Amino acid sequence: MAMKGAIVVDRERCKGCGVCMVNCPVQVIGLTKEVNAKGYPICYMANPEECTGCTNCATVCPDSVITVYRVKV
Amino acid sequence: MDVKDIIKPENKVYGKCPVMTEKVLHYCPGCSHGTIHKLLAEVIDEMNIQDKTIAVSPVGCSVFAYNYIDIDWQQAAHGRACALATGVKRLCPDKYVFTYQGDGDLAAIGTAETIHACNRGENIVVILVNNAIYGMTGGQMSPLTLEGQVTSTTPYGRKIELNGYPLKITNLAAQLDGTCYVTRQSVQNAAAVRRTKKAIRKAFENSAQKKGTSLIEVVSSCNSGWKLSPIGANKWMEDNLFPFYPLGDLKDK
Amino acid sequence: MAEKLLMKGNEAIAIAAIRCGCDGYFGYPITPQSEVMETLMEEKPWETTGMVVLQAESEVASINMLYGGAACGKKVMTSSSSPGISLMCEGFSYMAGAELPCLVANVVRGGPGLGSIQASQADYFQAVKGGGHGDYQLIVLAPNSVQEMYDFVDLGFELAFKYRNPALILTDGVIGQMMEKVELRPEKPRWTDEEIIKLHGSWATTGKTKDRPQHAVTSLALESAVLEKFNLKLIEKYKQLNELEVRFEKINCDDADYLIIAYGSASRVCEKAVELARNEGIKVGLLRPITLYPFPTKAIQDMVKQLKAIITVEMSAGQMVQDVRLAVNGAIPVEYFGRLGGIIPTPEEVVVALKNIIK
Numbered sequence: 001m002a003m004k005g006a007i008v009v010d011r012e013r014c015k016g017c018g019v020c021m022v023n024c025p026v027q028v029i030g031l032t033k034e035v036n037a038k039g040y041p042i043c044y045m046a047n048p049e050e051c052t053g054c055t056n057c058a059t060v061c062p063d064s065v066i067t068v069y070r071v072k073v
Numbered sequence: 074m075d076v077k078d079i080i081k082p083e084n085k086v087y088g089k090c091p092v093m094t095e096k097v098l099h100y101c102p103g104c105s106h107g108t109i110h111k112l113l114a115e116v117i118d119e120m121n122i123q124d125k126t127i128a129v130s131p132v133g134c135s136v137f138a139y140n141y142i143d144i145d146w147q148q149a150a151h152g153r154a155c156a157l158a159t160g161v162k163r164l165c166p167d168k169y170v171f172t173y174q175g176d177g178d179l180a181a182i183g184t185a186e187t188i189h190a191c192n193r194g195e196n197i198v199v200i201l202v203n204n205a206i207y208g209m210t211g212g213q214m215s216p217l218t219l220e221g222q223v224t225s226t227t228p229y230g231r232k233i234e235l236n237g238y239p240l241k242i243t244n245l246a247a248q249l250d251g252t253c254y255v256t257r258q259s260v261q262n263a264a265a266v267r268r269t270k271k272a273i274r275k276a277f278e279n280s281a282q283k284k285g286t287s288l289i290e291v292v293s294s295c296n297s298g299w300k301l302s303p304i305g306a307n308k309w310m311e312d313n314l315f316p317f318y319p320l321g322d323l324k325d326k
Numbered sequence: 327m328a329e330k331l332l333m334k335g336n337e338a339i340a341i342a343a344i345r346c347g348c349d350g351y352f353g354y355p356i357t358p359q360s361e362v363m364e365t366l367m368e369e370k371p372w373e374t375t376g377m378v379v380l381q382a383e384s385e386v387a388s389i390n391m392l393y394g395g396a397a398c399g400k401k402v403m404t405s406s407s408s409p410g411i412s413l414m415c416e417g418f419s420y421m422a423g424a425e426l427p428c429l430v431a432n433v434v435r436g437g438p439g440l441g442s443i444q445a446s447q448a449d450y451f452q453a454v455k456g457g458g459h460g461d462y463q464l465i466v467l468a469p470n471s472v473q474e475m476y477d478f479v480d481l482g483f484e485l486a487f488k489y490r491n492p493a494l495i496l497t498d499g500v501i502g503q504m505m506e507k508v509e510l511r512p513e514k515p516r517w518t519d520e521e522i523i524k525l526h527g528s529w530a531t532t533g534k535t536k537d538r539p540q541h542a543v544t545s546l547a548l549e550s551a552v553l554e555k556f557n558l559k560l561i562e563k564y565k566q567l568n569e570l571e572v573r574f575e576k577i578n579c580d581d582a583d584y585l586i587i588a589y590g591s592a593s594r595v596c597e598k599a600v601e602l603a604r605n606e607g608i609k610v611g612l613l614r615p616i617t618l619y620p621f622p623t624k625a626i627q628d629m630v631k632q633l634k635a636i637i638t639v640e641m642s643a644g645q646m647v648q649d650v651r652l653a654v655n656g657a658i659p660v661e662y663f664g665r666l667g668g669i670i671p672t673p674e675e676v677v678v679a680l681k682n683i684i685k
Binding site for chain 3: 094123124125126127129130136137139140143144145146147148149150153156157158159160161163164165168185186189
């Protein structure tokens with residue numbers, strides 16, 4: 001059974017540090033070109049189809065901006 | 074499957090801990106403090122001890138820790154957190170008491186308070202965030218700064234003949250009979266974060282069992298103090314701090 | 327009949343602490359006050375009232391253990407002597423800044439530096455003008471008998487909690503070491519957890535429950551406007567103290583032409599000096615400040631019209647005399663007589679000094 005996941009990012013709280021990005025085992029996450037009100041780029045699912053909902057990104061996020069959802073498919 | 078079908082409340086597997094407040098953390102992007110705060114909040118939430126926990130914040134970047142973890146806090150003078158925690162725990166023995174301190178706070182100005190609280194075996198948890206630098210005051214040398222490490226007060230690198238040796242305070246604490254659990258952890262990747270959380274949980278359980286002092290050193294990054302990117306700082310930490318401050322349990326009794 | 331016991335001043339502090347419901351004592355040994363902690367350890371109050379007694383690694387640690395306890399709404403105290411009090415000044419400032427109540431006894435010895443272990447009043451400035459950094463005041467009580475050493479423990483706690491401010495008993499080696507009869511007051515039980523929440527639940531760190539917001543006890547206010555507002559609040563608190571809590575004693579003042587002002591053990595010497603001078607026909611009275619902060623400024627001002635001169639008698643180089651001069655504001659001469667280095671002035675010396683200002 002495979003897992004399918006997705007993340008939701010609190011865009012205004014994200015500081016674009018990229019720690020989630022390098023911790024994603026399947027390279028789902030990228031950083032936006034545009035910035036939020038604080039001037040930071042925002043992490044987002046660049047390859048959403050690859051996400052397994054492993055929670056690594058949210059686990060390492062220092063600012064608790066990532067919520068992870070997961071379903072069995 | 075469409076992303077919209079996945080993002081439903083019943084499918085949520087990880088989110089912001091309810092014991093964290095809504096305030097935006099003032100820390101620099103990628104700073105380890107936020108991750109460690111979150112782990113403490115998660116452990117407090119999972120143990121259901123929000124109303125039984127009293128924490129002591131230091132002087133340093135985490136002076137405002139009380140803005141982020143939604144429990145009762147006392148803010149200490151520089152270095153004195155373990156003395157405050159002693160007062161709290163002795164007078165409120167049923168409470169979970171932890172201090173949250175940086176390496177400058179705990180291992181320079183607060184060495185005496187730290188060592189003696191550990192030596193008395195106070196049933197408290199001491200969290201040492203070691204980023205080998207004074208972050209808040211602008212990146213000066215701390216006792217835990219590495220040999221050769223450039224800081225604003227060691228612009229040509231820390232020199233042993235001038236500044237002495239980096240202080241392995243955690244090893245020192247492990248030698249004391251009053252400590253029951255001394256460990257060195259980190260939070261730069263998911264596995265490390267999960268190990269640190271386990272360590273925090275164990276430390277809180279130790280104080281409930283009156284086993285003595287638990288000290289958790291979290292080897293951390295200070296990307297702005299080190300003048301590196303958040304990811305570059307984590308890499309530098311792995312390459313330079315980990316060899317000198319190796320991760321793992323130093324004591325578990 | 328209330329029970330009366332013969333005891334040392336330092337012992338009286340310890341016994342009073344146990345009997346007035348103190349929750350914790352944290353201290354570090356230093357002469358001439360070590361009997362306070364020794365008596366507490368001997369009495370083992372943790373087996374009776376549940377009071378905690380802990381020997382800390384330093385005075386710095388002691389005062390910060392007080393911070394921790396006080397922030398939980400507990401009645402906490404320490405005692406020390408001059409050099410140890412210097413170390414505690416950081417803590418006083420933080421506790422005043424965090425509006426935390428506590429009780430500290432300074433059994434003063436001669437200074438500066440390591441000085442001597444003999445009685446002195448040279449820490450007056452440190453006690454009433456701050457000691458630590460920032461705009462703050464301690465509530466300062468000056469006992470002149472062993473009975474007052476006992477009574478001011480309870481009074482000190484009462485004022486400390488009423489104003490949420492550290493209170494200091496400023497005494498010295500003479501009163502700390504001398505033995506007198508003490509009438510024991512009725513015992514007060516320690517506050518229960520429920521009482522603490524009822525009395526101090528609006529600010530103390532008693533554990534954040536669902537029905538109230540988090541409590542963060544801190545003296546930090548990075549925004550200038552916020553800190554100014556807080557400083558104004560403190561000023562208001564000190565104003566209240568000056569209006570409501572001034573305590574002093576007057577002896578033979580009704581017809582006095584001259585006034586001696588002295589506190590603590592110096593006031594005991596001056597009581598005798600007044601008697602000797604009156605035997606020689608000199609109309610002199612004694613005003614003894616019991617609270618050194620708030621200072622009995624108005625009581626002194628009220629007497630200025632009837633007086634020709636004032637002399638302060640102090641076991642210091644002349645510290646309180648400055649506050650008396652401020653009160654009198656040049657209306658009449660204000661002189662000082664004192665002995666230093668741990669020497670206690672004799673009543674005869676005081677009379678000579680008094681005659682010198684009359685000349």
